[in-house]
Every structure is written in C-alpha cells, then in structure tokens.
Amino acid sequence: MNMAILTRILTKILKLKRIWLIGLVGVFVTLSLNACNPAGLKTSAAQTNQLVVSILSDPKTFNYALSNEFPNIFGLTFAGLVTEDPFTGETQPDLAESWQISEDKLKIIFTMRQGLKWSDGKPLTVDDVVFTFNDIYLNEAIPTDARDILRVGAKGLLPTVRKVDERRVEFSIPEPFSPFLGVTGLPLLPAHALRPFIQTKDSEGKPVFLSKWGVDTPPDQIIVNGPYKVARYNTGERIIFTRNPYYWRKDAKGQQQPYIERVIWQIVESTDTGLIQFRSGGLDNVVVTPDYFSLLKAQEDQGNFKIYNGGPAASTTFMMFNLNKAKRNGVPLVDPIKSRWFNTVEFRQAVAYGIDRQTMINNIYRGLGEPQDSPLYAKSPYYLSPQEGLKVYNYSPERARQLLTKAGFKYDNRGLLLDESGNRVRFTLLTNAGNKIREAMGAQIKQDLGKIGITVDFTPVAWSALLDGLDNTLNWDTAMLGFGAGFEPNSSANLWTPDGGSHMFNLKPRAGAKPIEGRVVYPWEARIGELYVKAAQEFDEAKRKAIYAESQQLAQEYLPLIHLVNPYSLSAVRDKFIGIRHSATGGSFWNIQDIKVKQPQ
Numbered sequence: 001m002n003m004a005i006l007t008r009i010l011t012k013i014l015k016l017k018r019i020w021l022i023g024l025v026g027v028f029v030t031l032s033l034n035a036c037n038p039a040g041l042k043t044s045a046a047q048t049n050q051l052v053v054s055i056l057s058d059p060k061t062f063n064y065a066l067s068n069e070f071p072n073i074f075g076l077t078f079a080g081l082v083t084e085d086p087f088t089g090e091t092q093p094d095l096a097e098s099w100q101i102s103e104d105k106l107k108i109i110f111t112m113r114q115g116l117k118w119s120d121g122k123p124l125t126v127d128d129v130v131f132t133f134n135d136i137y138l139n140e141a142i143p144t145d146a147r148d149i150l151r152v153g154a155k156g157l158l159p160t161v162r163k164v165d166e167r168r169v170e171f172s173i174p175e176p177f178s179p180f181l182g183v184t185g186l187p188l189l190p191a192h193a194l195r196p197f198i199q200t201k202d203s204e205g206k207p208v209f210l211s212k213w214g215v216d217t218p219p220d221q222i223i224v225n226g227p228y229k230v231a232r233y234n235t236g237e238r239i240i241f242t243r244n245p246y247y248w249r250k251d252a253k254g255q256q257q258p259y260i261e262r263v264i265w266q267i268v269e270s271t272d273t274g275l276i277q278f279r280s281g282g283l284d285n286v287v288v289t290p291d292y293f294s295l296l297k298a299q300e301d302q303g304n305f306k307i308y309n310g311g312p313a314a315s316t317t318f319m320m321f322n323l324n325k326a327k328r329n330g331v332p333l334v335d336p337i338k339s340r341w342f343n344t345v346e347f348r349q350a351v352a353y354g355i356d357r358q359t360m361i362n363n364i365y366r367g368l369g370e371p372q373d374s375p376l377y378a379k380s381p382y383y384l385s386p387q388e389g390l391k392v393y394n395y396s397p398e399r400a401r402q403l404l405t406k407a408g409f410k411y412d413n414r415g416l417l418l419d420e421s422g423n424r425v426r427f428t429l430l431t432n433a434g435n436k437i438r439e440a441m442g443a444q445i446k447q448d449l450g451k452i453g454i455t456v457d458f459t460p461v462a463w464s465a466l467l468d469g470l471d472n473t474l475n476w477d478t479a480m481l482g483f484g485a486g487f488e489p490n491s492s493a494n495l496w497t498p499d500g501g502s503h504m505f506n507l508k509p510r511a512g513a514k515p516i517e518g519r520v521v522y523p524w525e526a527r528i529g530e531l532y533v534k535a536a537q538e539f540d541e542a543k544r545k546a547i548y549a550e551s552q553q554l555a556q557e558y559l560p561l562i563h564l565v566n567p568y569s570l571s572a573v574r575d576k577f578i579g580i581r582h583s584a585t586g587g588s589f590w591n592i593q594d595i596k597v598k599q600p601q
Contacts, residue, residue, distance in 0.1 A: 078187030086586030089487025417453030
C-alpha cells in the first residue's frame with residue numbers, strides 16, 4: 001500500500017473529522033497490513049512479483065469525494081498535485097512539477113507535468129484539476145469532507161480555482177494560510193469520466209454522481225491516476241490491484257514504475273490469524289504490536305523478515321475531561337458536582353501526576369514507546385520538548401495529593417478522596433471496547449488513581465455508544481481516545497479551536513442538534529484557538545514555532561487532555577522486498593513505486 005499517500009489523506013481528513021474516527025483509523029492502520037492467506041493466488045512464478053496484505057473490512061465506496069470511512073482504495077489509486085515527505089513533512093511535487101506562491105501569499109500557481117494520462121490512456125490536464133475542485137470538492141451539492149479540508153482561516157472561507165493556460169492552474173485564497181500548499185494534495189479525479197454524472201440530476205434534483213463509483217462498479221470503469229488500478233473485487237474476500245500502465249513515474253533508466261505488478265488486499269478480521277499467517281510465510285507484512293514483538297523478534301532470521309522501527313507513531317493517546325458547563329433543556333450535561341472537579345485545574349493536574357506512564361510503557365507496551373507530553377507529533381518541527389520548557393507530569397502521587405489538598409479536597413479515614421462538601425470523588429472513564437491496549441491502559445489508570453483516593457469506574461463501550469455520548473448527548477465524565485498527528489499542527493486545529501468539530505472536551509452542538517445553554521469558553525481555551533489561527537497565517541518558520549510553543553504550554557498547563565504514551569511504529573516486512581524505508585507517518589510501503597521484489601535465485 002502507498003502509505004505516504006494514505007497518511008497524507010488521513011491527516012487532511014482528520015483536520016476536520018470527528019475525534020471518534022481516530023479510533024477507527026488506528027484500527028485500520030494497525031490491521032490493514034496484518035494478515036492473509038493468499039491461497040490460490042501463487043499459481044505461477046509470474047505471480048511472485050506481488051505484495052499481499054490485508055484489510056479489516058470491505059471498502060464502502062470507490063468514490064473518493066463520498067468516502068469518509070476506512071479502509072479505502074485511494075492511497076493506491078489516486079494522486080494529487082503535491083505529496084508529503086514522510087520523514088520531514090516537506091511538501092513535494094507529484095502531478096504538478098512546480099509551483100509559485102505570490103508575494104502576498106494569496107495565490108499559488110501550479111505547473112502540471114507534461115504527458116500525464118489517466119489509467120484509460122486519456123490525457124490528464126489542467127481541466128481535470130479545475131473540474132476536481134470546482135465541480136466536486138467546492139460544489140455545495142456534493143457532500144464531501146474535502147470541502148472542509150479546503151476551508152481557510154477562522155471564518156472557513158473557500159478558495160477559488162481557475163485555469164491559467166494549458167499547463168498552469170491558479171488557486172486563490174481569501175487570506176494568508178500557511179498550510180494551504182499541502183491541502184492541495186487532494187486526489188485529482190477524471191473530468192471525462194465523471195463530469196456527465198455531475199451535470200445529470202436524479203428525480204430529487206441531486207447529481208447522479210452521488211450514486212456513482214460504488215463498490216458494485218465494474219473495476220474497468222474506475223479511472224485512476226495513481227500507481228495501481230482496481231482489477232478485481234470480490235466482496236468479503238479480496239481486492240486485487242494491478243499496475244497502472246500510464247502512471248507518470250519512471251526510474252532513472254526510463255523504466256515504468258511501480259515495479260511490483262500486483263497488490264492483493266485480503267479481507268480478514270482476526271489479528272491473531274494474521275500473526276499465524278505471517279509466521280507461516282503466507283503474507284508479506286504485519287504491523288508489530290507490543291504483544292507480538294518478542295515472539296517476532298526472536299524469529300527474524302529464521303522467518304526471513306525484518307522488524308523496522310519508525311520511532312514514535314504519528315498519533316496521540318490521551319485521557320480527557322468533559323469541561324462543558326452547559327445545560328440542555330435545563331439539565332446539566334455533566335453532573336454539577338463532577339463538573340466542579342473537572343473544571344478545577346489543580347484537579348486535572350493531580351490526575352496527570354497520579355498516572356504512572358512509565359509503568360504503562362513497561363508493562364503494556366513492553367517498553368516499546370515513550371511518554372507523550374505534547375499535543376503535537378514528536379517529529380514535527382513545531383514540537384516543544386520538555387528540554388525546551390514544556391511542562392510535564394512525571395508520576396508523583398505525593399505531588400498529586402498536594403495539589404488536591406491545595407484545591408480544597410480532603411481524605412477520609414479510609415484514604416478515599418472527598419471534595420470540600422464531603423462528596424466522594426468518583427467518575428466514569430470511557431473508551432472503545434475491543435482495543436486491548438486501551439483496555440489495559442484504562443485498567444491501570446483505575447488502579448493508579450485509586451492510590452490517590454480517586455475511584456474510577458472504567459467502562460469500555462461500543463463505538464456507537466461512545467460516539468453518541470461524545471458527539472450527540474454530550475453527557476459523559478472522562479474518556480480515553482486517540483487523535484492522528486502529523487508534521488503540520490493545523491491538521492489538528494479542529495481539536496483545539498473552540499468551535500472545532502473535534503473540540504470534544506467542550507463541544508458545541510452539531511448543526512441540527514438540540515441546542516444547549518450556558519456553554520463557557522475559557523480564556524486559555526480561546527487563546528489556544530487564536531494561536532492555531534495565527535500560526536496558520538504566519539509564514540516565518542521561527543515565528544510559527546514560537547506560536548505553537550505557546551499553544552503547547554497552555555495545553556499542558558490547563559490540561560484538558562492528559563497525553564499518555566506514544567508507541568513506536570513497528571513493522572515486520574518479508575525480506576523479499578528491496579527498497580523498504582519504513583516511516584512512522586508512511587508505513588513500510590509509502591514508496592511502493594520504488595520497491596522491487598527480489599528475483600528467485
């Protein structure tokens with residue numbers, strides 16, 4: 001799988017997607033390369049030039065604009081104007097060979113590569129760029145997440161796109177927006193194949209595009225521009241991709257890329273089965289989880305594979321508090337007694353000091369991780385390290401008790417924590433059921449906080465129930481979740497801006513939801529939101545770093561989220577491949593166009 005493109009798309013989607021999606025993304029990224037048994041597919045030597053991986057479930061659509069779930073095919077099948085270096089985060093040319101940014105930072109003119117073609121051999125031109133953005137992504141009649149990704153600044157204004165000439169296209173934005181160049185990497189779609197579906201309306205007056213390119217579409221009708229095209233899809237079984245003969249990349253000798261002829265996604269649901277299949281040689285790659293690491297490490301040589309370590313993963317895991325003081329129909333969203341605890345900064349800090357993250361790393365992650373102290377990805381150029389002054393909360397029950405006492409809490413003769421009114425401090429911690437790592441983390445948090453007198457009712461629940469509380473009823477105490485992270489902090493802006501769709505610790509109702517009364521946005525909360533907007537408007541890298549440093553300091557001081565552990569990105573890859581350069585943001589096959597299969601000896 002071209003994980004660089006996938007990661008880029010995920011990061012952009014996560015910019016304005018709900019936080020619950022990150023749990024699903026985590027499952028997909030963990031499982032998408034886990035397991036399969038390619039029985040019946042290795043029938044000849046000619047079929048050995050292939051990559052066999054697996055996905056958790058069937059894709060829901062082959063239409064990128066309508067996709068908001070994972071797994072999906074788009075990392076292999078589509079490309080955009082630009083892409084991202086998975087080691088540095090630097091924006092690099094893809095279908096555009098170059099670009100120019102105007103002096104006022106309000107225009108970007110891209111120059112397209114010459115001779116680009118779609119998978120059916122038709123020319124890929126500037127007209128396809130204008131069609132993709134104006135007719136699909138910016139079209140209010142198309143319910144696509146891409147439109148949110150393209151919004152600029154605090155007001156969420158949209159760009160304009162126009163053709164300059166046969167090779168150049170201009171993007172104009174209403175205000176300077178530093179992350180915008182990377183946003184233009186959204187996949188380009190074929191005008192000659194899709195324009196008729198946009199122009200034709202159904203009986204309800206909606207574009208028939210909304211019902212096109214579903215998973216029942218014959219593969220030869222899915223016109224793509226990425227390294228692979230869909231060759232076959234058997235529901236519940238597998239998807240087979242073959243090389244796109246018109247993919248633009250060629251090597252230094254002029255040889256067409258990618259080198260690998262076929263990619264096979266087997267649809268499986270069991271990670272344990274995946275481990276068995278990988279160990280038996282039936283699949284080419286498996287993401288190495290902590291509970292698998294020791295077993296696989298001992299078998300590296302005899303198993304003909306290598307475990308790659310990409311360093312800290314491009315994600316965060318945290319415990320968060322519901323700070324929402326609002327009411328709905330006169331009823332508080334959060335029990336007022338608990339709300340007073342949660343909205344006391346010393347209480348939140350005490351909880352952070354009361355969690356033994358190093359033991360969490362040693363026992364749950366088998367030592368394969370690091371403490372996470374910042375909302376930003378540890379490899380981001382804007383990350384503020386503890387050595388640079390970021391506040392951290394290393395395990396200290398003594399410090400936790402001191403803070404609680406200072407805030408007016410007290411202990412009874414059994415060592416249980418009471419508030420100043422004599423109420424026992426007890427709350428519920430939610431997470432998604434079925435995630436073994438998070439369930440173990442929640443169990444430890446319950447145990448750790450019990451040592452400072454706090455009773456935690458740890459309750460793993462189904463995704464639907466968790467989402468309903470976080471997103472709809474807004475009635476919950478605390479929760480443990482994850483969020484995708486990348487080099488560009490603005491990808492998480494909707495988590496930190498008070499009106500953001502992922503601002504779960506103090507969320508305003510969704511459009512169309514029942515209203516609430518009395519929601520309070522705190523000064524520190526508003527300031528963090530202002531800093532994210534200000535940083536997106538700043539093009540001086542030193543100044544951007546300083547702005548994001550202040551945002552991280554505020555987040556760690558006021559602590560709406562307690563960041564926990566950042567595991568290492570580990571991947572075991574069969575040693576039949578040449579050119580593997582594993583990265584935390586791109587995975588093992590982000591550069592699939594450059595990877596070769598060793599010829600049999």
